[in-house]
Amino acid sequence: MKGPDVVVVGGGVIGTAVTYYLAKQGADVLLLERAELGGETSSACDGFVILQSKSPGVHLALALASAELYRGLADELDWDIEYRNCGGLIVIEREEELPAMRTFMAKQQAIGLDVRLLLGDEVRRLEPALAPHIVGATYSPQDSQVNPLQVVLGFAQAARRLGARVRQGVPLQTLRRAGARVSAVVAGGEEIPAGAVVLCTGVFTPELLTPLGVELPLRPRRGQLVVTEPAPPLVHHIFLCARYIAAKYHPELLAAAEDEALRLGVGLALEQTGSGGFLIGSTREFVGWDKRTTPLGIREIVRHATRILPALAQLNAIRTFAGLRPYTPDGLPFLGPVPGWENLYIAAGHEGDGIALAPITGRLMAELILTGRTSFPLTDFAVDRFARGKDQGGQLKVTP
Numbered sequence: 001m002k003g004p005d006v007v008v009v010g011g012g013v014i015g016t017a018v019t020y021y022l023a024k025q026g027a028d029v030l031l032l033e034r035a036e037l038g039g040e041t042s043s044a045c046d047g048f049v050i051l052q053s054k055s056p057g058v059h060l061a062l063a064l065a066s067a068e069l070y071r072g073l074a075d076e077l078d079w080d081i082e083y084r085n086c087g088g089l090i091v092i093e094r095e096e097e098l099p100a101m102r103t104f105m106a107k108q109q110a111i112g113l114d115v116r117l118l119l120g121d122e123v124r125r126l127e128p129a130l131a132p133h134i135v136g137a138t139y140s141p142q143d144s145q146v147n148p149l150q151v152v153l154g155f156a157q158a159a160r161r162l163g164a165r166v167r168q169g170v171p172l173q174t175l176r177r178a179g180a181r182v183s184a185v186v187a188g189g190e191e192i193p194a195g196a197v198v199l200c201t202g203v204f205t206p207e208l209l210t211p212l213g214v215e216l217p218l219r220p221r222r223g224q225l226v227v228t229e230p231a232p233p234l235v236h237h238i239f240l241c242a243r244y245i246a247a248k249y250h251p252e253l254l255a256a257a258e259d260e261a262l263r264l265g266v267g268l269a270l271e272q273t274g275s276g277g278f279l280i281g282s283t284r285e286f287v288g289w290d291k292r293t294t295p296l297g298i299r300e301i302v303r304h305a306t307r308i309l310p311a312l313a314q315l316n317a318i319r320t321f322a323g324l325r326p327y328t329p330d331g332l333p334f335l336g337p338v339p340g341w342e343n344l345y346i347a348a349g350h351e352g353d354g355i356a357l358a359p360i361t362g363r364l365m366a367e368l369i370l371t372g373r374t375s376f377p378l379t380d381f382a383v384d385r386f387a388r389g390k391d392q393g394g395q396l397k398v399t400p
């Protein structure tokens with residue numbers, strides 16, 4: 001019996017993007033989601049398509065390519081993903097942070113990002129609600145936002161229109177092996193022959209690989225968020241703060257900090273949503289699979305946000321929630337074939353950037369699986385990069 005050309009496992013933003021771009025290239029695709037589409041990290045997050053937060057280098061180059069795809073995506077999918085090219089600010093609270101932010105910005109400019117430094121009242125003219133102590137901000141008009149769940153649903157719906165089958169409530173249980181190939185997947189008790197399999201299973205990817213003897217340095221990193229009641233328009237851009245950048249890329253600097261907020265990795269991520277409510281984050285914590293919010297985490301997020309935007313103190317918080325970012329030691333996702341296998345691929349480990357990187361991830365994985373070549377080099381994202389000596393605290397071991 002002939003099965004689909006490709007089985008995509010996981011119906012988050014990455015799996016639905018991969019499914020859509022494969023179907024767009026004419027492949028016969030089956031997406032298997034064990035629960036419901038977007039039910040895990042892709043609905044427990046912000047919707048920043050922010051370029052300024054990306055590490056200058058391949059990370060930013062990939063994000064720029066993805067942002068370009070986002071421009072026409074709502075029309076292409078024929079779905080309202082609530083895309084808004086609103087521009088973004090990384091707020092700088094302390095003079096001491098200025099030199100590092102200038103350097104970060106100069107490297108981003110060299111890669112082609114339109115980003116500039118606004119000092120003192122220049123930034124308050126753009127956003128009058130900012131506190132008087134804010135010394136400046138880097139500003140990029142290229143930063144945008146979307147509704148992450150609508151992106152998931154839009155990709156899935158457009159893929160279905162192109163002939164893809166999307167099955168929810170069907171967990172992948174086992175991969176059947178024939179030599180160096182996956183011959184079939186066992187899912188929901190059914191054996192389905194597969195031409196190729198791509199795991200887009202976010203933080204859950206290691207649990208599927210361990211039985212194959214592959215250990216992937218990918219682990220959950222919790223982010224807590226606060227939602228406020230609706231309010232009249234107060235801000236016009238999306239916001240991060242300079243400390244967010246430190247929390248994201250240098251967790252080792254924060255672990256020993258005396259300040260409680262720093263130890264929790266609190267960095268501002270703030271947007272006023274279409275309904276008028278604020279979505280305010282977030283922490284960066286290694287606490288295993290615990291998706292609860294904590295009084296301490298929420299208190300520190302609120303304390304930090306109200307210091308930067310004092311008017312927020314007038315609003316009531318109406319909800320809190322947390323999601324698990326798929327963290328990798330170098331901040332880059334795993335995109336490519338699993339070593340030792342000819343037709344098994346991974347697209348996972350996008351940490352706090354999966355929404356922003358979903359379109360380009362989908363397109364490149366479709367190119368790789370269907371043609372063996374990609375329009376953007378994937379060497380830096382190789383699944384076995386840690387095993388090949390790039391020791392950043394993680395190891396990928398492949399055993400026969």
Ligand SMILES: Cc1cc2nc3c(=O)[nH]c(=O)nc-3n(C[C@H](O)[C@H](O)[C@H](O)COP(=O)(O)OP(=O)(O)OC[C@H]3O[C@@H](n4cnc5c(N)ncnc54)[C@H](O)[C@@H]3O)c2cc1C
Nearest residue numbers: 010012014034040041042048172202223323353354355356
């Ligand atoms: C607090 C927070 C804020 C964030 N903010 C942003 C942001 O502003 N911008 C941004 O770009 N990114 C952001 N992110 C990161 C982004 O949310 C993630 O990178 C992205 O959602 C990961 O998507 P994914 O599809 O890989 O994983 P998921 O959304 O977790 O999807 C994986 C899917 O696989 C399914 N699955 C697992 N095992 C199996 C199995 N055996 N069989 C079948 N299905 C299976 C799961 O049920 C799940 O639906 C944020 C994350 C957090 C936590």
